[in-house]
Amino acid sequence: MMEIVKVEALTKKFDQLKAVNQLSFSVLPGDVYGFLGQNGAGKSTTIRMLLTLITPTDGDIQIFGLSLSKHRKEILQQIGAVIEKPDVYKYLSAYDNLKLFAKLSGIQPTRTTLMEQLELVGLAHRAKDTVKTFSQGMKQRLGIAIALVHNPQLIILDEPTNGLDPQGIADMRNLILSLSSQYKKTVIVSSHLLSEIEQIASRILIIDKGKKLVEGSSDELFDQSKIIIELNTNDNKSAYNILSESNWSNKLQPIRNGQIILQINKNDIPIFNQYLVSKDIAVFSLQPRHSLEDYFLQITAGKQHVEAFRN
Amino acid sequence: MYKFFFLVFVFISGTINAQEQAMQLVQKVKAKLDAVNDYTAEGKMRTDVAFIKAPVGKVKVYYKKPNKFRIERNGGISILPKGGVSINMSSMILVNGFMALDAGTAIIGNTNTHVIKLLPNTENNDIILSTLYIDESNLVIRKSVTTTRESGTYEMEMYYGKFINYGLPDKVIFSFNTKDYKLPKGITLELDDIDQATKEKMKGKKGRVEINYSNYTINNGLAESTFK
Amino acid sequence: MWKHLEIELYKIFHRPRTYLAFAAITALIGVIQLGLKVDGKEYTEFVMADFAGSFSVDGKILNGYFICYVILQLLLVHVPLLIALIAADMISGEANMGTLRLLLTKSQSRTEILLAKFLASVIYTLLLLIWIAILGLLLSLVIFGTDDLFIMKSSYVVVVKSSDVFWRYCGAFCFAALAMTTVAALGFFLSFFAENSIGPIVATMSVIIVCTILSTMNIPLFNLIKPYLFTSHMVTWKEFFDFKVNDANEAIIGSIQYPDKIIRSALVLVLHIIIFVVGGIWYFRKKDVLS
Numbered sequence: 001m002m003e004i005v006k007v008e009a010l011t012k013k014f015d016q017l018k019a020v021n022q023l024s025f026s027v028l029p030g031d032v033y034g035f036l037g038q039n040g041a042g043k044s045t046t047i048r049m050l051l052t053l054i055t056p057t058d059g060d061i062q063i064f065g066l067s068l069s070k071h072r073k074e075i076l077q078q079i080g081a082v083i084e085k086p087d088v089y090k091y092l093s094a095y096d097n098l099k100l101f102a103k104l105s106g107i108q109p110t111r112t113t114l115m116e117q118l119e120l121v122g123l124a125h126r127a128k129d130t131v132k133t134f135s136q137g138m139k140q141r142l143g144i145a146i147a148l149v150h151n152p153q154l155i156i157l158d159e160p161t162n163g164l165d166p167q168g169i170a171d172m173r174n175l176i177l178s179l180s181s182q183y184k185k186t187v188i189v190s191s192h193l194l195s196e197i198e199q200i201a202s203r204i205l206i207i208d209k210g211k212k213l214v215e216g217s218s219d220e221l222f223d224q225s226k227i228i229i230e231l232n233t234n235d236n237k238s239a240y241n242i243l244s245e246s247n248w249s250n251k252l253q254p255i256r257n258g259q260i261i262l263q264i265n266k267n268d269i270p271i272f273n274q275y276l277v278s279k280d281i282a283v284f285s286l287q288p289r290h291s292l293e294d295y296f297l298q299i300t301a302g303k304q305h306v307e308a309f310r311n
Numbered sequence: 312m313y314k315f316f317f318l319v320f321v322f323i324s325g326t327i328n329a330q331e332q333a334m335q336l337v338q339k340v341k342a343k344l345d346a347v348n349d350y351t352a353e354g355k356m357r358t359d360v361a362f363i364k365a366p367v368g369k370v371k372v373y374y375k376k377p378n379k380f381r382i383e384r385n386g387g388i389s390i391l392p393k394g395g396v397s398i399n400m401s402s403m404i405l406v407n408g409f410m411a412l413d414a415g416t417a418i419i420g421n422t423n424t425h426v427i428k429l430l431p432n433t434e435n436n437d438i439i440l441s442t443l444y445i446d447e448s449n450l451v452i453r454k455s456v457t458t459t460r461e462s463g464t465y466e467m468e469m470y471y472g473k474f475i476n477y478g479l480p481d482k483v484i485f486s487f488n489t490k491d492y493k494l495p496k497g498i499t500l501e502l503d504d505i506d507q508a509t510k511e512k513m514k515g516k517k518g519r520v521e522i523n524y525s526n527y528t529i530n531n532g533l534a535e536s537t538f539k
Numbered sequence: 540m541w542k543h544l545e546i547e548l549y550k551i552f553h554r555p556r557t558y559l560a561f562a563a564i565t566a567l568i569g570v571i572q573l574g575l576k577v578d579g580k581e582y583t584e585f586v587m588a589d590f591a592g593s594f595s596v597d598g599k600i601l602n603g604y605f606i607c608y609v610i611l612q613l614l615l616v617h618v619p620l621l622i623a624l625i626a627a628d629m630i631s632g633e634a635n636m637g638t639l640r641l642l643l644t645k646s647q648s649r650t651e652i653l654l655a656k657f658l659a660s661v662i663y664t665l666l667l668l669i670w671i672a673i674l675g676l677l678l679s680l681v682i683f684g685t686d687d688l689f690i691m692k693s694s695y696v697v698v699v700k701s702s703d704v705f706w707r708y709c710g711a712f713c714f715a716a717l718a719m720t721t722v723a724a725l726g727f728f729l730s731f732f733a734e735n736s737i738g739p740i741v742a743t744m745s746v747i748i749v750c751t752i753l754s755t756m757n758i759p760l761f762n763l764i765k766p767y768l769f770t771s772h773m774v775t776w777k778e779f780f781d782f783k784v785n786d787a788n789e790a791i792i793g794s795i796q797y798p799d800k801i802i803r804s805a806l807v808l809v810l811h812i813i814i815f816v817v818g819g820i821w822y823f824r825k826k827d828v829l830s
Contacts, residue, residue, distance in 0.1 A: 087637025
């Protein structure tokens with residue numbers, strides 16, 4: 001299957017800082033491609049390079065099988081994007097903004113088409129209102145409508161849930177899923193929110209300090225058979241010693257931030273719990289995780305990263 | 312001694328005689344001019360002052376006896392030297408209260424003229440001295456030089472044509488002295504300097520106004536309101 | 540690019556700020572016209588105080604042509620601010636609003652987008668000047684009537700025949716358009732370097748003010764750099780109102796005293812425009828957009 005986006009050894013240097021370092025990944029047709037990394041990991045820089053806002057220092061970007069540096073015009077005609085904040089012309093109405101960007105994208109849609117687009121993002125009733133009266137969520141939805149107005153094949157959304165309330169986040173999630181399932185679009189979504197990405201992405205790339213940590217399908221990364229457990233007891237040190245001398249020792253991972261970490265099968269959790277009780281270990285908490293958060297934790301071995309992700 | 316007194320008497324009576332002759336000549340010229348009660352003339356006026364750039368403009372001139380004079384530029388702006396100088400014949404000959412002195416002869420152009428100096432009798436008159444160069448055969452003034460208290464000395468040259476019988480010239484050149492002209496650049500908002508040569512050229516001290524009359528309408532009656 | 544130009548104009552003329560400039564000009568011209576209508580005689584007496592001592596000037600000095608000259612003289616110093624309001628906001632304003640990155644992800648090349656933006660600010664500038672011409676010249680002619688144009692320069696006085704004035708105004712307005720386009724180009728150039736509008740607007744005005752002061756001060760050191768300052772050439776529109784005279788000091792109708800001066804100034808301004816626009820685009824073409 002031909003990749004929609006193929007990035008090879010992409011590097012961007014700002015003075016001495018390597019914001020993106022030898023990054024390679026590929027996006028397949030129909031993917032909701034989750035682009036995950038903490039703030040400053042290089043997500044936005046990479047996305048901006050995909051959109052020609054930033055010139056790469058090195059590396060190659062191919063989109064729709066064409067070189068981005070050589071076929072910028074043809075490629076960008078097929079991309080719709082919302083980059084960070086959905087900024088539009090505040091002194092224009094939602095309808096005028098949409099019409100203006102449609103023209104910029106080289107199309108002359110009818111009023112009906114434009115209204116349909118606004119309907120899709122739930123803004124048809126506010127079409128004539130100037131954007132300065134809009135909430136952040138409404139602006140975000142208008143941004144999506146603008147990204148979609150020229151019916152692009154690839155949609156790039158950089159932190160689309162930024163600044164949204166819970167309802168807004170849920171709406172955005174549903175919109176992205178419907179873009180993929182209903183409209184058969186390929187979507188690249190970047191976020192620092194693990195919970196968001198894991199709910200929508202079919203494939204995921206995690207980057208840190210400009211480097212790829214892991215890339216794979218959600219199924220691969222969310223392997224249910226391998227669950228990470230965080231254990232908190234009345235005396236973690238002695239509990240760790242007991243466990244390291246038991247049959248569970250091969251599941252045991254080094255203590256991180258004072259917590260005992262084990263990687264066990266989901267079905268073994270009750271047995272493990274019984275074992276703890278039998279050894280008179282007072283369990284305060286036994287927290288199973290099966291998300292990217294733990295995956296990320298495994299790779300970076302740094303709780304602080306997880307905290308950063310949770311903010 | 313008697314000889315001396317005789318000579319003085321002869322000189323004085325000769326002078327008095329000459330003065331009378333001069334006076335008579337002036338009166339004759341005046342009488343000729345008096346035949347014109349009023350006139351309207353059309354002409355072209357050219358202002359030639361070093362620091363004034365103005366186009367040649369059409370003017371209309373109105374005169375009514377004894378000394379009403381008005382110059383009107385046809386719809387344009389005209390610049391004339393100040394000091395009550397009316398460019399007309401009668402203004403050159405003081406209406407009354409003057410003394411005429413014979414000052415010999417001179418040639419103006421190709422014409423022999425009689426030079427007569429006019430001195431006002433009163434001390435507070437603006438005109439201090441007026442010198443007329445009178446063409447005796449035609450009884451017209453060819454040139455005049457007038458010194459005033461307020462406006463300095465100015466000169467008029469007259470060239471006659473078909474209206475010589477009325478003593479009215481076809482062309483009058485009025486020459487006068489000018490002061491330096493300068494305005495601060497802050498007012499005119501000019502940034503660059505003009506070159507030195509042009510600057511020098513602009514400093515000319517003599518100004519001229521030249522009127523070429525093309526048409527006279529004489530004694531057709533002019534309303535007083537024309538001069539208001 | 541024409542489509543983009545249309546879009547840029549659409550944006551410009553949907554902003555309240557744009558009309559602020561037109562309103563400001565209307566108010567300024569209105570105030571000048573009112574002032575001169577009420578107290579014009581005193582104004583001319585003040586300016587002509589020295590001259591009037593030796594000469595009497597007959598005719599309607601306070602005519603429409605003269606009023607327009609006064610308006611241009613006073614206004615063209617301030618119009619750069621109104622132009623900077625739009626031109627210096629062209630890129631920086633979009634960067635500030637966040638729309639720049641959206642704009643640049645469209646398929647048009649950056650050069651196309653930037654040229655469209657510059658052309659839009661030039662059109663705005665021209666419309667502003669046309670507005671000045673309508674109010675300053677045409678309305679003044681209606682209010683004050685016509686007559687010869689009487690101008691007092693620092694070293695001499697010029698009287699331009701009324702029939703010889705109108706084409707000079709056409710020339711002067713064309714030249715003013717070039718001068719104001721230079722201001723637009725400067726503002727446009729400076730707008731590449733900031734992500735807020737205020738900075739480039741203030742910077743544009745500061746450059747103009749400093750250069751104008753240098754152009755005005757008659758100090759030998761400054762005189763050396765004066766010919767290279769665009770502000771020295773922005774006032775050359777006045778040269779349209781000076782004509783040649785023949786040996787008899789008679790005005791030659793339809794002539795210009797120093798046409799070479801106008802050509803030289805126009806070339807200097809065009810050169811500045813090219814440097815500002817090409818320099819700005821060259822800089823911005825490879826610039827990473829991080830806003």
